[in-house]
Amino acid sequence: MKIKKVLNSSVVLAVNDRNQEFILLGKGIGYGKKMGTTLDSESYNQVFVPVNNANVEQLLTSIAESSPKLIEIAQKIISHASESLNSRLSDALYVSLLDHLKFAIEREEKGITITNKVYWEIKTYYSKEFSIGTYAVKLLNSEMNTNFSDQEASNIAAHIINAENESDDRRDALKAGQVIGRIVNIIKYQLQGSVNDSNANFQRCVVHVKFLVERIIANVMFEDVDAAIFEIVKSKDSKAFQIAENVSDYIKIKFGEPLTKEELMLMAMQIHRID
Incomplete structure:
Protein backbone atom coordinates (compact mmCIF):
# COMPACT_ATOMS: atom_id res chain seq x y z
CA MET A 1 0.00 0.00 0.00
CA LYS A 2 1.12 3.56 -0.75
CA ILE A 3 -0.33 6.72 0.70
CA LYS A 4 -2.35 8.75 -1.76
CA LYS A 5 -3.65 11.31 0.73
CA VAL A 6 -3.31 11.92 4.48
CA LEU A 7 -6.74 12.56 5.99
CA ASN A 8 -5.51 13.02 9.56
CA SER A 9 -2.82 11.59 11.80
CA SER A 10 -4.65 8.27 12.13
CA VAL A 11 -6.40 7.93 8.77
CA VAL A 12 -5.02 7.85 5.24
CA LEU A 13 -6.28 7.18 1.75
CA ALA A 14 -4.05 4.52 0.22
CA VAL A 15 -3.71 2.70 -3.07
CA ASN A 16 -2.48 -0.84 -3.75
CA ASP A 17 -0.47 -2.16 -6.71
CA ARG A 18 -3.72 -2.70 -8.67
CA ASN A 19 -4.60 0.97 -8.23
CA GLN A 20 -7.49 0.18 -5.85
CA GLU A 21 -8.12 2.79 -3.19
CA PHE A 22 -8.67 2.03 0.50
CA ILE A 23 -9.11 4.02 3.69
CA LEU A 24 -6.70 2.76 6.34
CA LEU A 25 -6.83 3.36 10.07
CA GLY A 26 -3.88 3.13 12.41
CA LYS A 27 -2.51 5.12 15.32
CA GLY A 28 -0.12 7.71 13.90
CA ILE A 29 -0.34 6.21 10.42
CA GLY A 30 -0.56 9.64 8.78
CA TYR A 31 1.68 11.60 11.14
CA GLY A 32 4.47 13.26 9.20
CA LYS A 33 3.80 11.09 6.14
CA LYS A 34 3.76 12.26 2.54
CA MET A 35 2.06 11.08 -0.63
CA GLY A 36 3.80 8.01 -2.03
CA THR A 37 5.02 6.69 1.33
CA THR A 38 4.89 2.89 1.37
CA LEU A 39 2.94 1.26 4.21
CA ASP A 40 3.25 -2.29 5.47
CA SER A 41 0.39 -4.22 7.09
CA GLU A 42 1.70 -3.42 10.57
CA SER A 43 1.13 0.29 9.96
CA TYR A 44 -2.66 -0.02 10.07
CA ASN A 45 -5.09 -2.07 12.11
CA GLN A 46 -8.22 -1.60 10.05
CA VAL A 47 -9.28 -1.20 6.44
CA PHE A 48 -12.37 0.97 6.54
CA VAL A 49 -13.90 0.57 3.11
CA PRO A 50 -12.72 0.32 -0.49
CA VAL A 51 -13.33 3.67 -2.13
CA ASN A 52 -15.50 2.69 -5.09
CA ASN A 53 -18.77 4.52 -4.69
CA ALA A 54 -20.36 7.80 -5.73
CA ASN A 55 -19.99 9.29 -2.26
CA VAL A 56 -16.20 9.21 -2.11
CA GLU A 57 -15.60 12.92 -1.63
CA GLN A 58 -18.27 13.22 1.07
CA LEU A 59 -16.92 10.13 2.76
CA LEU A 60 -13.35 11.39 2.74
CA THR A 61 -14.46 14.75 4.15
CA SER A 62 -16.51 13.09 6.89
CA ILE A 63 -13.63 10.79 7.84
CA ALA A 64 -11.10 13.62 7.82
CA GLU A 65 -13.31 15.52 10.29
CA SER A 66 -13.98 12.53 12.56
CA SER A 67 -11.91 10.79 15.18
CA PRO A 68 -10.58 7.30 14.36
CA LYS A 69 -12.55 5.96 17.33
CA LEU A 70 -15.83 7.30 15.95
CA ILE A 71 -15.00 5.90 12.51
CA GLU A 72 -14.47 2.46 14.01
CA ILE A 73 -17.77 2.73 15.90
CA ALA A 74 -19.60 3.68 12.71
CA GLN A 75 -18.15 0.67 10.91
CA LYS A 76 -19.10 -1.66 13.78
CA ILE A 77 -22.68 -0.40 13.62
CA ILE A 78 -22.86 -0.88 9.85
CA SER A 79 -21.32 -4.37 10.05
CA HIS A 80 -23.79 -5.31 12.79
CA ALA A 81 -26.67 -3.93 10.72
CA SER A 82 -25.63 -5.87 7.60
CA GLU A 83 -25.39 -9.10 9.57
CA SER A 84 -28.66 -8.55 11.45
CA LEU A 85 -30.63 -7.68 8.31
CA ASN A 86 -28.71 -10.13 6.11
CA SER A 87 -28.56 -7.56 3.35
CA ARG A 88 -26.18 -5.12 1.71
CA LEU A 89 -26.80 -1.54 2.78
CA SER A 90 -26.38 1.55 0.64
CA ASP A 91 -22.85 2.96 0.47
CA ALA A 92 -24.37 6.33 1.37
CA LEU A 93 -24.88 5.01 4.91
CA TYR A 94 -21.15 5.44 5.65
CA VAL A 95 -21.50 9.18 5.10
CA SER A 96 -24.91 9.76 6.67
CA LEU A 97 -24.25 7.66 9.78
CA LEU A 98 -20.79 9.09 10.46
CA ASP A 99 -22.07 12.66 10.11
CA HIS A 100 -25.09 11.87 12.28
CA LEU A 101 -22.98 10.33 15.07
CA LYS A 102 -20.57 13.25 15.01
CA PHE A 103 -23.30 15.87 15.40
CA ALA A 104 -25.28 13.75 17.86
CA ILE A 105 -22.26 13.68 20.19
CA GLU A 106 -21.80 17.43 19.79
CA ARG A 107 -25.48 17.99 20.70
CA GLU A 108 -25.18 15.67 23.67
CA GLU A 109 -22.14 17.55 24.96
CA LYS A 110 -24.13 20.80 24.73
CA GLY A 111 -27.16 19.26 26.45
CA ILE A 112 -29.33 19.61 23.35
CA THR A 113 -31.97 16.87 23.01
CA ILE A 114 -33.88 16.33 19.78
CA THR A 115 -37.09 14.31 20.11
CA ASN A 116 -37.88 11.93 17.29
CA LYS A 117 -41.51 12.56 16.35
CA VAL A 118 -41.93 9.05 14.99
CA TYR A 119 -40.09 7.24 17.79
CA TRP A 120 -43.06 4.97 18.54
CA GLU A 121 -43.67 4.16 14.88
CA ILE A 122 -40.04 3.22 14.23
CA LYS A 123 -39.81 1.17 17.43
CA THR A 124 -43.06 -0.63 16.62
CA TYR A 125 -42.96 -1.10 12.87
CA TYR A 126 -39.19 -1.35 12.31
CA SER A 127 -38.21 -3.50 15.28
CA LYS A 128 -35.10 -5.01 13.63
CA GLU A 129 -33.75 -1.60 12.68
CA PHE A 130 -34.61 -0.24 16.13
CA SER A 131 -32.66 -3.06 17.77
CA ILE A 132 -29.67 -2.05 15.64
CA GLY A 133 -30.14 1.52 16.90
CA THR A 134 -30.19 0.16 20.47
CA TYR A 135 -26.93 -1.70 19.80
CA ALA A 136 -25.43 1.53 18.44
CA VAL A 137 -26.50 3.51 21.52
CA LYS A 138 -24.99 0.96 23.89
CA LEU A 139 -21.77 1.01 21.88
CA LEU A 140 -21.61 4.82 21.87
CA ASN A 141 -22.38 5.10 25.59
CA SER A 142 -19.68 2.54 26.38
CA GLU A 143 -16.97 3.76 23.99
CA MET A 144 -17.62 7.52 23.92
CA ASN A 145 -18.89 8.03 27.48
CA THR A 146 -22.19 9.46 26.23
CA ASN A 147 -25.62 9.05 27.78
CA PHE A 148 -27.91 8.49 24.81
CA SER A 149 -31.42 7.10 25.28
CA ASP A 150 -33.78 5.11 23.07
CA GLN A 151 -34.67 8.36 21.31
CA GLU A 152 -31.23 8.29 19.73
CA ALA A 153 -31.69 4.61 18.92
CA SER A 154 -34.69 5.54 16.77
CA ASN A 155 -32.69 8.32 15.06
CA ILE A 156 -29.97 5.84 14.11
CA ALA A 157 -32.59 3.28 13.06
CA ALA A 158 -33.99 5.84 10.59
CA HIS A 159 -30.61 5.95 8.81
CA ILE A 160 -30.53 2.15 8.66
CA ILE A 161 -34.05 2.03 7.19
CA ASN A 162 -33.13 4.55 4.53
CA ALA A 163 -30.00 2.58 3.64
CA GLU A 164 -31.88 -0.69 3.11
CA ASN A 165 -32.92 0.55 -0.31
CA GLU A 166 -30.13 1.29 -2.80
CA SER A 167 -32.05 4.38 -3.99
CA ASP A 168 -32.30 6.43 -0.82
CA ASP A 169 -34.78 8.92 -2.24
CA ARG A 170 -37.33 6.13 -2.69
CA ARG A 171 -37.72 5.52 1.00
CA ASP A 172 -37.87 8.03 3.81
CA ALA A 173 -38.04 6.53 7.30
CA LEU A 174 -39.68 9.48 9.03
Whole structure:
Protein backbone atom coordinates (compact mmCIF):
# COMPACT_ATOMS: atom_id res chain seq x y z
CA MET A 1 0.00 0.00 0.00
CA LYS A 2 1.12 3.56 -0.75
CA ILE A 3 -0.33 6.72 0.70
CA LYS A 4 -2.35 8.75 -1.76
CA LYS A 5 -3.65 11.31 0.73
CA VAL A 6 -3.31 11.92 4.48
CA LEU A 7 -6.74 12.56 5.99
CA ASN A 8 -5.51 13.02 9.56
CA SER A 9 -2.82 11.59 11.80
CA SER A 10 -4.65 8.27 12.13
CA VAL A 11 -6.40 7.93 8.77
CA VAL A 12 -5.02 7.85 5.24
CA LEU A 13 -6.28 7.18 1.75
CA ALA A 14 -4.05 4.52 0.22
CA VAL A 15 -3.71 2.70 -3.07
CA ASN A 16 -2.48 -0.84 -3.75
CA ASP A 17 -0.47 -2.16 -6.71
CA ARG A 18 -3.72 -2.70 -8.67
CA ASN A 19 -4.60 0.97 -8.23
CA GLN A 20 -7.49 0.18 -5.85
CA GLU A 21 -8.12 2.79 -3.19
CA PHE A 22 -8.67 2.03 0.50
CA ILE A 23 -9.11 4.02 3.69
CA LEU A 24 -6.70 2.76 6.34
CA LEU A 25 -6.83 3.36 10.07
CA GLY A 26 -3.88 3.13 12.41
CA LYS A 27 -2.51 5.12 15.32
CA GLY A 28 -0.12 7.71 13.90
CA ILE A 29 -0.34 6.21 10.42
CA GLY A 30 -0.56 9.64 8.78
CA TYR A 31 1.68 11.60 11.14
CA GLY A 32 4.47 13.26 9.20
CA LYS A 33 3.80 11.09 6.14
CA LYS A 34 3.76 12.26 2.54
CA MET A 35 2.06 11.08 -0.63
CA GLY A 36 3.80 8.01 -2.03
CA THR A 37 5.02 6.69 1.33
CA THR A 38 4.89 2.89 1.37
CA LEU A 39 2.94 1.26 4.21
CA ASP A 40 3.25 -2.29 5.47
CA SER A 41 0.39 -4.22 7.09
CA GLU A 42 1.70 -3.42 10.57
CA SER A 43 1.13 0.29 9.96
CA TYR A 44 -2.66 -0.02 10.07
CA ASN A 45 -5.09 -2.07 12.11
CA GLN A 46 -8.22 -1.60 10.05
CA VAL A 47 -9.28 -1.20 6.44
CA PHE A 48 -12.37 0.97 6.54
CA VAL A 49 -13.90 0.57 3.11
CA PRO A 50 -12.72 0.32 -0.49
CA VAL A 51 -13.33 3.67 -2.13
CA ASN A 52 -15.50 2.69 -5.09
CA ASN A 53 -18.77 4.52 -4.69
CA ALA A 54 -20.36 7.80 -5.73
CA ASN A 55 -19.99 9.29 -2.26
CA VAL A 56 -16.20 9.21 -2.11
CA GLU A 57 -15.60 12.92 -1.63
CA GLN A 58 -18.27 13.22 1.07
CA LEU A 59 -16.92 10.13 2.76
CA LEU A 60 -13.35 11.39 2.74
CA THR A 61 -14.46 14.75 4.15
CA SER A 62 -16.51 13.09 6.89
CA ILE A 63 -13.63 10.79 7.84
CA ALA A 64 -11.10 13.62 7.82
CA GLU A 65 -13.31 15.52 10.29
CA SER A 66 -13.98 12.53 12.56
CA SER A 67 -11.91 10.79 15.18
CA PRO A 68 -10.58 7.30 14.36
CA LYS A 69 -12.55 5.96 17.33
CA LEU A 70 -15.83 7.30 15.95
CA ILE A 71 -15.00 5.90 12.51
CA GLU A 72 -14.47 2.46 14.01
CA ILE A 73 -17.77 2.73 15.90
CA ALA A 74 -19.60 3.68 12.71
CA GLN A 75 -18.15 0.67 10.91
CA LYS A 76 -19.10 -1.66 13.78
CA ILE A 77 -22.68 -0.40 13.62
CA ILE A 78 -22.86 -0.88 9.85
CA SER A 79 -21.32 -4.37 10.05
CA HIS A 80 -23.79 -5.31 12.79
CA ALA A 81 -26.67 -3.93 10.72
CA SER A 82 -25.63 -5.87 7.60
CA GLU A 83 -25.39 -9.10 9.57
CA SER A 84 -28.66 -8.55 11.45
CA LEU A 85 -30.63 -7.68 8.31
CA ASN A 86 -28.71 -10.13 6.11
CA SER A 87 -28.56 -7.56 3.35
CA ARG A 88 -26.18 -5.12 1.71
CA LEU A 89 -26.80 -1.54 2.78
CA SER A 90 -26.38 1.55 0.64
CA ASP A 91 -22.85 2.96 0.47
CA ALA A 92 -24.37 6.33 1.37
CA LEU A 93 -24.88 5.01 4.91
CA TYR A 94 -21.15 5.44 5.65
CA VAL A 95 -21.50 9.18 5.10
CA SER A 96 -24.91 9.76 6.67
CA LEU A 97 -24.25 7.66 9.78
CA LEU A 98 -20.79 9.09 10.46
CA ASP A 99 -22.07 12.66 10.11
CA HIS A 100 -25.09 11.87 12.28
CA LEU A 101 -22.98 10.33 15.07
CA LYS A 102 -20.57 13.25 15.01
CA PHE A 103 -23.30 15.87 15.40
CA ALA A 104 -25.28 13.75 17.86
CA ILE A 105 -22.26 13.68 20.19
CA GLU A 106 -21.80 17.43 19.79
CA ARG A 107 -25.48 17.99 20.70
CA GLU A 108 -25.18 15.67 23.67
CA GLU A 109 -22.14 17.55 24.96
CA LYS A 110 -24.13 20.80 24.73
CA GLY A 111 -27.16 19.26 26.45
CA ILE A 112 -29.33 19.61 23.35
CA THR A 113 -31.97 16.87 23.01
CA ILE A 114 -33.88 16.33 19.78
CA THR A 115 -37.09 14.31 20.11
CA ASN A 116 -37.88 11.93 17.29
CA LYS A 117 -41.51 12.56 16.35
CA VAL A 118 -41.93 9.05 14.99
CA TYR A 119 -40.09 7.24 17.79
CA TRP A 120 -43.06 4.97 18.54
CA GLU A 121 -43.67 4.16 14.88
CA ILE A 122 -40.04 3.22 14.23
CA LYS A 123 -39.81 1.17 17.43
CA THR A 124 -43.06 -0.63 16.62
CA TYR A 125 -42.96 -1.10 12.87
CA TYR A 126 -39.19 -1.35 12.31
CA SER A 127 -38.21 -3.50 15.28
CA LYS A 128 -35.10 -5.01 13.63
CA GLU A 129 -33.75 -1.60 12.68
CA PHE A 130 -34.61 -0.24 16.13
CA SER A 131 -32.66 -3.06 17.77
CA ILE A 132 -29.67 -2.05 15.64
CA GLY A 133 -30.14 1.52 16.90
CA THR A 134 -30.19 0.16 20.47
CA TYR A 135 -26.93 -1.70 19.80
CA ALA A 136 -25.43 1.53 18.44
CA VAL A 137 -26.50 3.51 21.52
CA LYS A 138 -24.99 0.96 23.89
CA LEU A 139 -21.77 1.01 21.88
CA LEU A 140 -21.61 4.82 21.87
CA ASN A 141 -22.38 5.10 25.59
CA SER A 142 -19.68 2.54 26.38
CA GLU A 143 -16.97 3.76 23.99
CA MET A 144 -17.62 7.52 23.92
CA ASN A 145 -18.89 8.03 27.48
CA THR A 146 -22.19 9.46 26.23
CA ASN A 147 -25.62 9.05 27.78
CA PHE A 148 -27.91 8.49 24.81
CA SER A 149 -31.42 7.10 25.28
CA ASP A 150 -33.78 5.11 23.07
CA GLN A 151 -34.67 8.36 21.31
CA GLU A 152 -31.23 8.29 19.73
CA ALA A 153 -31.69 4.61 18.92
CA SER A 154 -34.69 5.54 16.77
CA ASN A 155 -32.69 8.32 15.06
CA ILE A 156 -29.97 5.84 14.11
CA ALA A 157 -32.59 3.28 13.06
CA ALA A 158 -33.99 5.84 10.59
CA HIS A 159 -30.61 5.95 8.81
CA ILE A 160 -30.53 2.15 8.66
CA ILE A 161 -34.05 2.03 7.19
CA ASN A 162 -33.13 4.55 4.53
CA ALA A 163 -30.00 2.58 3.64
CA GLU A 164 -31.88 -0.69 3.11
CA ASN A 165 -32.92 0.55 -0.31
CA GLU A 166 -30.13 1.29 -2.80
CA SER A 167 -32.05 4.38 -3.99
CA ASP A 168 -32.30 6.43 -0.82
CA ASP A 169 -34.78 8.92 -2.24
CA ARG A 170 -37.33 6.13 -2.69
CA ARG A 171 -37.72 5.52 1.00
CA ASP A 172 -37.87 8.03 3.81
CA ALA A 173 -38.04 6.53 7.30
CA LEU A 174 -39.68 9.48 9.03
CA LYS A 175 -42.27 9.90 6.31
CA ALA A 176 -43.00 6.17 6.23
CA GLY A 177 -43.28 5.97 10.02
CA GLN A 178 -45.78 8.81 10.18
CA VAL A 179 -47.94 7.38 7.41
CA ILE A 180 -47.89 3.85 8.83
CA GLY A 181 -48.91 5.15 12.25
CA ARG A 182 -51.74 7.22 10.80
CA ILE A 183 -53.14 4.33 8.73
CA VAL A 184 -53.05 1.94 11.69
CA ASN A 185 -54.84 4.54 13.82
CA ILE A 186 -57.53 4.96 11.15
CA ILE A 187 -58.12 1.21 11.13
CA LYS A 188 -58.22 0.93 14.94
CA TYR A 189 -60.52 3.92 15.31
CA GLN A 190 -62.94 2.67 12.66
CA LEU A 191 -63.07 -0.73 14.37
CA GLN A 192 -64.19 1.17 17.49
CA GLY A 193 -61.53 0.01 19.88
CA SER A 194 -62.16 -3.71 19.39
CA VAL A 195 -58.58 -4.36 18.27
CA ASN A 196 -56.11 -6.27 20.42
CA ASP A 197 -52.62 -5.13 19.43
CA SER A 198 -51.19 -8.58 20.15
CA ASN A 199 -53.75 -10.28 17.90
CA ALA A 200 -51.94 -12.24 15.16
CA ASN A 201 -54.28 -10.99 12.43
CA PHE A 202 -53.76 -7.40 13.55
CA GLN A 203 -50.00 -7.87 13.47
CA ARG A 204 -50.25 -9.26 9.93
CA CYS A 205 -52.28 -6.21 8.96
CA VAL A 206 -49.60 -3.92 10.39
CA VAL A 207 -46.94 -5.70 8.32
CA HIS A 208 -49.16 -5.31 5.25
CA VAL A 209 -49.53 -1.58 5.95
CA LYS A 210 -45.76 -1.23 6.33
CA PHE A 211 -45.07 -2.72 2.90
CA LEU A 212 -48.01 -0.86 1.37
CA VAL A 213 -46.51 2.45 2.48
CA GLU A 214 -43.12 1.46 1.08
CA ARG A 215 -44.77 0.65 -2.25
CA ILE A 216 -46.59 3.99 -2.25
CA ILE A 217 -43.41 5.95 -1.54
CA ALA A 218 -41.57 3.97 -4.22
CA ASN A 219 -44.50 4.55 -6.60
CA VAL A 220 -44.92 0.83 -7.30
CA MET A 221 -48.42 0.04 -6.05
CA PHE A 222 -50.07 -3.15 -7.30
CA GLU A 223 -52.43 -2.32 -10.16
CA ASP A 224 -53.86 -5.42 -11.83
CA VAL A 225 -57.07 -6.82 -10.33
CA ASP A 226 -59.87 -9.03 -11.60
CA ALA A 227 -63.10 -6.99 -11.57
CA ALA A 228 -65.20 -9.97 -10.46
CA ILE A 229 -62.92 -10.75 -7.51
CA PHE A 230 -62.90 -7.07 -6.56
CA GLU A 231 -66.72 -7.01 -6.38
CA ILE A 232 -66.82 -10.24 -4.36
CA VAL A 233 -64.43 -8.82 -1.75
CA LYS A 234 -66.36 -5.56 -1.71
CA SER A 235 -69.67 -7.30 -1.04
CA LYS A 236 -68.28 -9.79 1.49
CA ASP A 237 -67.58 -7.23 4.22
CA SER A 238 -68.86 -3.73 3.52
CA LYS A 239 -67.49 -2.40 6.83
CA ALA A 240 -63.94 -3.57 6.11
CA PHE A 241 -64.17 -2.18 2.60
CA GLN A 242 -65.39 1.19 3.90
CA ILE A 243 -62.44 1.36 6.30
CA ALA A 244 -60.11 0.53 3.40
CA GLU A 245 -61.70 3.38 1.42
CA ASN A 246 -61.07 5.71 4.37
CA VAL A 247 -57.41 4.65 4.26
CA SER A 248 -57.43 5.35 0.52
CA ASP A 249 -58.87 8.84 1.15
CA TYR A 250 -56.02 9.56 3.56
CA ILE A 251 -53.46 8.28 1.04
CA LYS A 252 -54.94 10.59 -1.59
CA ILE A 253 -54.63 13.59 0.75
CA LYS A 254 -51.05 12.63 1.65
CA PHE A 255 -49.72 11.61 -1.77
CA GLY A 256 -52.18 13.04 -4.30
CA GLU A 257 -53.37 9.63 -5.52
CA PRO A 258 -55.74 7.11 -3.86
CA LEU A 259 -55.03 3.41 -3.52
CA THR A 260 -55.34 1.39 -6.70
CA LYS A 261 -58.24 -1.08 -6.84
CA GLU A 262 -55.96 -4.02 -6.08
CA GLU A 263 -54.35 -2.26 -3.11
CA LEU A 264 -57.83 -1.26 -1.90
CA MET A 265 -59.01 -4.87 -2.15
CA LEU A 266 -55.95 -6.24 -0.34
CA MET A 267 -56.34 -3.65 2.42
CA ALA A 268 -60.01 -4.60 2.88
CA MET A 269 -59.07 -8.29 3.10
CA GLN A 270 -56.55 -7.57 5.84
CA ILE A 271 -59.07 -5.53 7.81
CA HIS A 272 -61.72 -8.24 7.35
CA ARG A 273 -59.45 -10.76 9.08
CA ILE A 274 -59.10 -8.46 12.12
CA ASP A 275 -62.76 -7.63 12.55
